Amino acid sequence: MKRVLIAAIALTIALAACSSNKKVYTSNGTTVTTDTSQKTVTVHSSEGTMKMGKDVVDVASLGVPVYAGAAQDEGGLSVTGAKGSAQMASFTTSDPFDKVYAFYKSKMPAGSEKMKVDEGDSSVAEFVTGTGKAGETQTMVMISKKGDKTAIVITKGNQQ
Numbered sequence: 001m002k003r004v005l006i007a008a009i010a011l012t013i014a015l016a017a018c019s020s021n022k023k024v025y026t027s028n029g030t031t032v033t034t035d036t037s038q039k040t041v042t043v044h045s046s047e048g049t050m051k052m053g054k055d056v057v058d059v060a061s062l063g064v065p066v067y068a069g070a071a072q073d074e075g076g077l078s079v080t081g082a083k084g085s086a087q088m089a090s091f092t093t094s095d096p097f098d099k100v101y102a103f104y105k106s107k108m109p110a111g112s113e114k115m116k117v118d119e120g121d122s123s124v125a126e127f128v129t130g131t132g133k134a135g136e137t138q139t140m141v142m143i144s145k146k147g148d149k150t151a152i153v154i155t156k157g158n159q160q
Contacts, residue, residue, distance in 0.1 A: 039074055048081025057089040062154050063139050065107050067100050069093055070152055086157030093152070097123040097145040100152065104141055121145070134159050 024032045030045040040053035057076040059066055066072075070091035077088040093100060101123075105113065108127040116125040123145040130138035137158040144151045 048079065048083075051078045052076070057087045059089060062087060062089065062156050063137070064104075064141055064154055064156075066091060066154070067093055067095070067103055067152055069095065070100075082160065084157060084159040086155065088153065088155045091152040091154070092146070093150050094148070095150060097125075097143065097150045100143050100150045101125050104143060108141065132157065132159060 024034075026032070028045075030043065033042045033044075034040070035042075035053075038054065040051060040056055042052075043050045053076065054074040055072075055076070056078045059072065070093040073090040073092060075090060077086070079086045101116065104125070104127055109129055112127045112129050114126045114128050117123065123143075125143045127141040128138065129140075130136050132138035135158070137156065140153075140155045142153040142155075
């Protein structure tokens, strides 16, 4: 019994020593926290909080549908502060650009398409809702051909 207890204590100490969380404090009161197991970085200051990395964006809160079958990339961004907030999430699908473009053209409000460019082997389209003025939410969907894949970046922000 005593050996099991000692082994459990040793294992707990070893796991604590291998913790993936690391905090760094700067001289101006800003806290930077990295979490390698969650693949995130959080910066907190008197101005607000910024989170970067995997699963930092609640996809349901973006206000636009995510293309079915698109995989969320690990590099998301979420910023909150007294002056507003913003979120950005990126996705990738193996479906062709034209199919993804048609999906968003049918789902986004009329007049939200701001550009579509096809040149050579490249294609880019952008949809924007809202003006970004104080008190109004702005959402942007950027679609681009990325080799044999299609990249989708959804950004949502509001200014107080």
